[in-house]
Amino acid sequence: MDSPCCSKTRNPFTGAEANAVGVHVDKVSKTYSGVSVLSNISFDVQPGEIFVLMGPSGSGKSVLLRQIAGLERPTAGSITVDGQDPSLEETRDRVRLALVFQAGALFNSLSVYDNLALYPREHRSGTEASIKERVMHALRILSVEDAAKKFPSELSGGMKKRVSIARALVMEPQLLLYDEPTSELDPVMSATISEIIATLKNEYSVTSIVVTHDRSLALTIANRVGILMEGKLITLGTPQELRDTKNPKLVDFLYPKIDLQNPRFKKLETQETP
Ligand SMILES: Nc1ncnc2c1ncn2[C@@H]1O[C@H](COP(=O)(O)OP(=O)(O)OP(=O)(O)O)[C@@H](O)[C@H]1O
Numbered sequence: 001m002d003s004p005c006c007s008k009t010r011n012p013f014t015g016a017e018a019n020a021v022g023v024h025v026d027k028v029s030k031t032y033s034g035v036s037v038l039s040n041i042s043f044d045v046q047p048g049e050i051f052v053l054m055g056p057s058g059s060g061k062s063v064l065l066r067q068i069a070g071l072e073r074p075t076a077g078s079i080t081v082d083g084q085d086p087s088l089e090e091t092r093d094r095v096r097l098a099l100v101f102q103a104g105a106l107f108n109s110l111s112v113y114d115n116l117a118l119y120p121r122e123h124r125s126g127t128e129a130s131i132k133e134r135v136m137h138a139l140r141i142l143s144v145e146d147a148a149k150k151f152p153s154e155l156s157g158g159m160k161k162r163v164s165i166a167r168a169l170v171m172e173p174q175l176l177l178y179d180e181p182t183s184e185l186d187p188v189m190s191a192t193i194s195e196i197i198a199t200l201k202n203e204y205s206v207t208s209i210v211v212t213h214d215r216s217l218a219l220t221i222a223n224r225v226g227i228l229m230e231g232k233l234i235t236l237g238t239p240q241e242l243r244d245t246k247n248p249k250l251v252d253f254l255y256p257k258i259d260l261q262n263p264r265f266k267k268l269e270t271q272e273t274p
């Protein structure tokens with residue numbers, strides 16, 4: 001049994017040892033065919049921190065996450081994960097990094113079970129029996145154990161999302177990057193995902209970067225929240241600082257109002273049907 005001093009360093013879901021890593025984003029810009037998508041972004045994520053990125057649709061959140069995951073390289077500036085360039089194979093061999101994609105990114109030709117077992121099998125981490133235990137445990141945590149034999153095409157959007165989070169847990173990551181982990185989920189499952197992210201931080205000190213539109217997730221579990229708008233990091237602060245903000249742009253984004261008198265809709269109402 002772990003002593004109290006060491007219980008913080010073990011993954012509560014898998015028992016794996018942790019070794020949290022920091023992330024350094026330095027003056028990062030990204031352009032596609034000359035069009036600027038990210039502009040001069042800098043921030044640090046401390047080992048074991050939950051860092052949330054919010055922002056309107058199209059503001060560059062997923063693009064930034066892809067640069068941090070090393071799937072693409074910034075046009076200017078640099079990113080390091082545990083001091084190393086995440087796009088290098090050596091870094092990816094050394095640092096266990098998992099990205100939960102916005103659309104799940106499961107292999108359609110593999111069953112859910114085989115999707116989850118792929119990484120530990122490829123890295124020869126454990127016997128088939130121990131891999132099975134890890135895979136089924138992760139599926140149980142996300143309440144999708146019944147889906148083990150199914151194929152991704154047989155799952156609902158929310159189930160795919162949960163399976164892709166379970167796949168990330170099986171990888172026993174030191175750095176977890178989530179792209180919209182609670183979209184397409186009902187409120188109860190969204191709360192469970194928030195608890196999982198917080199538990200991984202509190203008991204295992206995994207470093208998490210979470211892209212989300214889910215204000216309640218951001219304001220309850222984040223250590224710090226960064227807001228991206230039009231490719232720029234316009235603010236960075238604690239959840240409390242965000243709640244207290246008087247910046248009208250941020251207030252409008254965090255607490256949007258529904259305006260039934262909006263002239264745009266009036267125009268629709270009066271349009272004649274053909
Ligand atoms: N591979 C690409 N090539 C060209 N443009 C891209 C590419 N990927 C993203 N973009 C553009 O970059 C901008 C930011 O996209 P991104 O996917 O990061 O938005 P987002 O903030 O994640 O939005 P959402 O909340 O809708 O997921 C968009 O204008 C998008 O069209």
Ligand SMILES: [Mg+2]
Pocket residue numbers: 061062063102179
């Ligand atoms: Mg996105």
